[in-house]
Amino acid sequence: MMFVLGILLLFAGIMFSVAWHELGHYLAARKFGIKVPEFFVGFGKTLWSRQVGETEFGVKLIPLGGYVRMIGMLPPAKGETLGRSRRTGPFQGLIDDARRQSAMDVRPEDAHRQFYTRAPWKRIVVMAAGPFQNLILAVVLFAIAIMGIGVPTNSTTIATVSECVLPASAPATDVCPADAPPSPAAAAGLRPGDKIVAFNGAPVVENDWRALQEAIRAASGTVTITVERGGERLDLTPTLIRTEARDLDDPDRIVEASFLGVTPVRTIARQGPDAVVVAVGDVIVRTGQAILNLPERLPNLFGSAFLGAERDQDGPVGIVGVSRIGGEFLASAEFTATQQVLFLFNLLALVNISLFMFNLLPLPPLDGGQIFPALWEAVKKRIARMRGRPDPGPVDAAKLLPIAYVVALLFIGWSAILLVADVVNPIQLPF
Numbered sequence: 001m002m003f004v005l006g007i008l009l010l011f012a013g014i015m016f017s018v019a020w021h022e023l024g025h026y027l028a029a030r031k032f033g034i035k036v037p038e039f040f041v042g043f044g045k046t047l048w049s050r051q052v053g054e055t056e057f058g059v060k061l062i063p064l065g066g067y068v069r070m071i072g073m074l075p076p077a078k079g080e081t082l083g084r085s086r087r088t089g090p091f092q093g094l095i096d097d098a099r100r101q102s103a104m105d106v107r108p109e110d111a112h113r114q115f116y117t118r119a120p121w122k123r124i125v126v127m128a129a130g131p132f133q134n135l136i137l138a139v140v141l142f143a144i145a146i147m148g149i150g151v152p153t154n155s156t157t158i159a160t161v162s163e164c165v166l167p168a169s170a171p172a173t174d175v176c177p178a179d180a181p182p183s184p185a186a187a188a189g190l191r192p193g194d195k196i197v198a199f200n201g202a203p204v205v206e207n208d209w210r211a212l213q214e215a216i217r218a219a220s221g222t223v224t225i226t227v228e229r230g231g232e233r234l235d236l237t238p239t240l241i242r243t244e245a246r247d248l249d250d251p252d253r254i255v256e257a258s259f260l261g262v263t264p265v266r267t268i269a270r271q272g273p274d275a276v277v278v279a280v281g282d283v284i285v286r287t288g289q290a291i292l293n294l295p296e297r298l299p300n301l302f303g304s305a306f307l308g309a310e311r312d313q314d315g316p317v318g319i320v321g322v323s324r325i326g327g328e329f330l331a332s333a334e335f336t337a338t339q340q341v342l343f344l345f346n347l348l349a350l351v352n353i354s355l356f357m358f359n360l361l362p363l364p365p366l367d368g369g370q371i372f373p374a375l376w377e378a379v380k381k382r383i384a385r386m387r388g389r390p391d392p393g394p395v396d397a398a399k400l401l402p403i404a405y406v407v408a409l410l411f412i413g414w415s416a417i418l419l420v421a422d423v424v425n426p427i428q429l430p431f
Helices: 002-031 094-103 110-112 120-149 184-188 209-218 274-291 295-305 320-332 335-360 369-385 397-424
Strands: 038-052 055-069 152-163 195-199 226-229 232-236 239-246 254-259 262-269
Touching: 002 038, 002 055, 002 120, 002 320, 002 335, 094 110, 120 274, 120 335, 152 184, 152 209, 152 335, 195 209, 209 254, 226 397, 262 335, 274 295, 274 335, 295 397, 320 335, 320 397, 369 397
Parallel strands: none
Antiparallel strands: 038 055, 152 195, 152 262, 195 226, 226 232, 239 254
8 A cells, every 4th residue: 555655646746746847837938928828747638628718727648748838939931931931851841840830820819929939038938947947846845855854864872882893894793703802982881872962072963973973083092972871961981992994985995093883873863954955966966967878878778678687776767667666665664754755755856856957958849959049049149239230030940840859759769668667677776
């Protein structure tokens, strides 16, 4: 039951993110007087729709995105009417048909409300509004997760006390060798449940285990550790031992550091706004790198979908895969309800960052494929004004239609492979 609930929650969240994206386009278009006849989530056959004013809102069968249809997306060819262009070329017929269909959607009374007639900066705002809606939603979700719920962190309360001192290069063992010296923590009387509140007289920030760890490693000799135990404060004086330890930033690197011999209790602690900024920035960078690496991920994805190859656990995942991950996490008994809610918020925020980044790519039919021509048009108009020349008119986005069809076919193929891989060879969570 929880598995199904998790799938439904993630799927509903993704569909809301798509609708939220399209709402950005819709509101910006209405703000600038552009007519919007349709607002749909999904593609294909219409499952439900309702006319509100001049716009039909609805849901379609295939949940692979959504769209807002604005009139006049393609400008008329220069010197031409609704007839076919005198130009020739392998794609000219396709361009002419698309341009004619775009013009036929425009009623005479709506001629002044076409998309292409708006200033370039307004068209940029309309097309960028969708992706930035996803960015806003991602920031809100991260803020709720990080500031409202908290993030998993190491507290300054002791979970375990090591019995002896073992170098980091020694084999892992639960039994201390006879010649191993007792750990400073054990010798000084530190116990599980002790909350460290000061180190060598300096207050310890609650839940800032990293700062405490760095202070311990940098110290030497006998130190004073103040702990809270049973409502009282005690000063204990362990003598630190220098030994081999794993570097805090690079666990594969062995360094020499002072050793106390305690591990922290894991907890969930709320963070400030700066943590939200850092999280969003980090995810944007990692998502950008992942998008750039998509072509090299294709062989593994194809192999895992059709050839039985092992699925890359860090590879791309589709709507079905994301929903399934949410279901598996929610169904797991290893996590508390708080951890599960936190995971769902973070996962949905990651989805929205991906939608934000992907849709800004300067490729039609993505939003960036309309932003780029508008930017180029703005540059051309500025240059013409500087040179005292007449307005060059709108950039003909219809010429990019062949690219749009190729990109759309590639996207459909990629989505199909992702769907098969997510069904037959899904990414497995490490628990």
